[in-house]
Amino acid sequence: MSNDSDAIVVKNPWGKLRQHTSARIALGRSGTSLPTGPHLEFQLAHARARNAVHHELNTVALSDALRARGFDVITAHSAAESRPVYLQRPDKGRRLDAPSRSALEIRPADTEPADVVFVIGDGLSALAIEENAVAFLDAVMPSLKADHWRVGPVVVVSQARVAVGDEVAEVLGAKIVVVLIGERPGLSSPDSMGIYMTLGPRSGMTDESRNCISNVRVEGLRYDLAAHKLLYLMTEAKKRGLSGVLLKDEAEDLSSNAVTTGQNFLLSAD
Amino acid sequence: MRYSQSIGTHTYTFDSLREVMAKASPARSGDYLAGVAARDDEERIAAQMALANLPLRTFLNEHVVPYETDEVTRLIIDEHDARAFAVVSHLTVGGFRDWLLSGAANEVSLAALAPGLTPEMVAAVSKICRVQDLILVAQKCRVVTKFRNTIGLKGRLSTRLQPNHPTDDPTGIAASIFDGLMYGSGDAVIGINPATDSIPAVMTLIEMLHEVIQRYNIPTQSCILSHVTTSIEAINRGAPIDLVFQSIAGTEAANKSFGIDLKVLQEGQDAALGLQRGTVGNNVMYFETGQGSALSANAHHGVDQQTIETRAYAVARKFKPLLVNTVVGFIGPEYLYDGKQIIRAGLEDHFCGKLLGVPMGCDICYTNHAEADQNDMDMLLTLLSVAGITFIMGIPGSDDIMLNYQTTSFHDALYARQVLGLKPAPEFEDWLRTSGIFDSGDSLKLADTLPKSFHRALAHLH
Structure with a gap:
């Protein structure tokens, strides 16, 4: 039957553009509508993304990998007791549950408070954390050590929203919190990790106090570039005493290998 | 009381x-x-x-x-x-x-x-x-705005071409722009959500869109959806900005959580007006809203989310925007749980915006953690198109690879135009014909061959 479709579907002669983007371009058309092939491919991608949302974070494997790198690891849980509750009650995902909070509070205080605490949360894609969190820390830690940042424990939080990091860091007395969290899965990227940096974290803060680096994954923003951006933001935040919308990310200015031209095929000269 | x-x-x-x-x-x-x-x-x-x-x-x-x-x-x-x-x-x-x-x-x-x-x-x-009331009344309203073309005329349905790319790669973005233009998308705006709010990256993208619009003589406008303060700074550094973007909400505290107030929005509008880049009009702002954003910032004052959302349109109309977009299903299931709630909310937002005199469009969308799918979006798209929605999004194959959600595709807009006889903005429609993307004549038929003016662009690819 495929021969019949070939005659009916209008193909787009710009398929080679697909090498430059994972966007669903050059799909062709049946009349003006989506042809059967790409229509069903989309439906499959949606079914897979739905599965990713409900995948549970393997905290044991993650903690083992972190400890093997010398991190002091604490596991915790948000006040959202299950995935369905988590999805409908973001307020619960922003708070620790009582046992987790107590465990942090009774922890012996560090001799000097940490400059930065990393909080790792499953967010909406535990897959993103399993694939990217450790590799990103491997990329950023050498620079932090070289610049003499005092790095506190890594706290792994299940059923976490970004703001749970504020409570964690407040209890631990850290000056900066960096939250690594699974972003909501897209059809083409069920494994995208976000990084949120906040200076002077405390419970009840809102998003204007944070700086975000998003889409950290193998096929998105590379670990070394994300690490460069984070280090820039942390350094500027500490120097200027602020984070969030008032702290602009001008890291590209400092990066030697960043893309600084908008040139592309649409604008090529003859 | x-x-x-x-x-x-x-x-x-x-x-x-x-x-x-x-x-x-x-x-x-x-x-x-x-x-x-x-x-x-x-x-x-x-x-x-x-x-x-x-x-x-x-x-x-x-x-x-x-x-x-x-x-x-x-x-x-x-x-x-x-x-x-x-x-x-x-x-x-x-x-x-x-x-x-x-x-x-x-x-x-x-x-x-x-x-x-x-x-x-x-x-x-x-x-x-009821839903039919929301449609019937909204359809009576007419809100017309202008920059390089005329948006909101009767019988028209405009689209924002949304060529997002996860790392803001210029060639990747250009590929989606090309795809969209070939499907007749982009008369409301060519608008990119940048992956970061970095000023150098934003400047690069603004310059690129400016050059594409000039090179192909497209009667449309560009926008980088960065924070208003980033746009102001980019303008100060000489960037050719058409529209200044900002997400807005219906309370002072919620706006504060976005890092804005009325004063900074005024500064943004003044900065864009100062560039005098519009040719047929001077509506220079692009706002986005969505039910639930105030509660999300714990800034709702015990008011229901739909009432707070409507208050955001009062903020919008003060600054005479070209476009206002309710991103209805983006925020997630904790605010709008399923397709039924998303559909109702989209129609409410459009109705309320139009009654207040705001050029209301809708990002007909859902996330992968909501109980919704393409069938729900088809229903909302059809209903809003009947109601006279000003503009919708256009994205390759409904899949936003940067923001990780699903919105309407280039194909979806053509479906709505076909079943309801809707056309793009008149200046853009003329361009689609003269450039050879649409067949000449009155029909709204896509040409079967690649337009000559775009041959050269593809010839540069290897």
Whole structure:
């Protein structure tokens, strides 16, 4: 039957553009509508993304990998007791549950408070954390050590929203919190990790106090570039005493290998 | 003030205007999350009956968010046009619904009335409207805006070409722009959500869009959806910005959580106006909104999410935007749980925006953690297109690879145009024909061959 479709579907002669983007371009058309092939491919991608949302974070494997790198690891849980509750009650995902909070509070205080605490949360894609969190820390830690940042424990939080990091860091007395969290899965990227940096974290803060680096994954923003951006933001935040919308990310200015031209095929000269 | 409604032997009482409004709202997860929703359907209808009996004037005297502590309330009250309001000032909310459905409400009378309406009046009447009312009344409204083309004319449906790329790669973005233009998308705006808010990256993208629009002589406008302060800084550094973007909400505290206030929005508008880049008009702002954003910032003052959303349109209209977009299904299931709630919210937002005189478009969308799918979006797209939506999004194959959600595709817009005979903005329509993307003549048919002007671009690819 495929021969019949070939005659009916209008193909787009710009398929080679697909090498430059994972966007669903050059799909062709049946009349003006989506042809059967790409229509069903989309439906499959949606079914897979739905599965990713409900995948549970393997905290044991993650903690083992972190400890093997010398991190002091604490596991915790948000006040959202299950995935369905988590999805409908973001307020619960922003708070620790009582046992987790107590465990942090009774922890012996560090001799000097940490400059930065990393909080790792499953967010909406535990897959993103399993694939990217450790590799990103491997990329950023050498620079932090070289610049003499005092790095506190890594706290792994299940059923976490970004703001749970504020409570964690407040209890631990850290000056900066960096939250690594699974972003909501897209059809083409069920494994995208976000990084949120906040200076002077405390419970009840809102998003204007944070700086975000998003889409950290193998096929998105590379670990070394994300690490460069984070280090820039942390350094500027500490120097200027602020984070969030008032702290602009001008890291590209400092990066030697960043893309600084908008040139592309649409604008090529003859 | 207390309000009550008797049903049989039972009397329902509501302690405040905000409680009547919240409990009259059709059910949605965000209002349950906030703890302001009706206990059950009967209490909801009692609240709707109480609301229907309220004089519209009530909303000028009792405020759901305090005047003293909220600049959005002050904007709404201080700039209310009492003369425009006079034509309906004697009506109750229920009477207002009847008036809107009657022949007295038409394109001319509704445009004249808009400055006399407050967001709370409009939100209130929407709560006692069925879906068909939301469509019928919105369809009567006409809000026309201009920059390099004319948006919002009768029988037109515009699209934002949204060529997002996860790392802002210029060639990747150009590939999606090319795809969109070949499908007739992009008359509302070519608008990129950048992956970061970095000023150098934003400057690069602005320059690129500027050059594409110039090179191909496209009667449209560009926008990088970065924070307003980033756009202002980019303008100060000489960037060729067409539209200044900002996400906005309906309370001062929620706007603060976005890092903005009315003053900085004014600065953004002034900066863009100073560039004088519009050719047929000077609407230079692009705003996005969405039910639930105030609660998300814990800045809702116990008001239901649909009422707060409508207050954001009062913020929008102060700055004469070219486009306002309710990103209805983006925020997630904790605010709009499923397809049914998303569909109703999209129609409410469009209805309320249009009554207030705002050029309302809709990002007909859902996330992968919501109970919704493509069938739900097809329903909302069809309903909004019948209702006269100003613009929708256009993205390759419905899949936003940067923001990780699904919105309407280039194909979807062509479906809506085909079944309802809708056309793009007139200047852009002419361009689609002269450039060879559409066949010449009156039909809206895509040409079967690649237009000559774009041959050269593809020839450079290897």
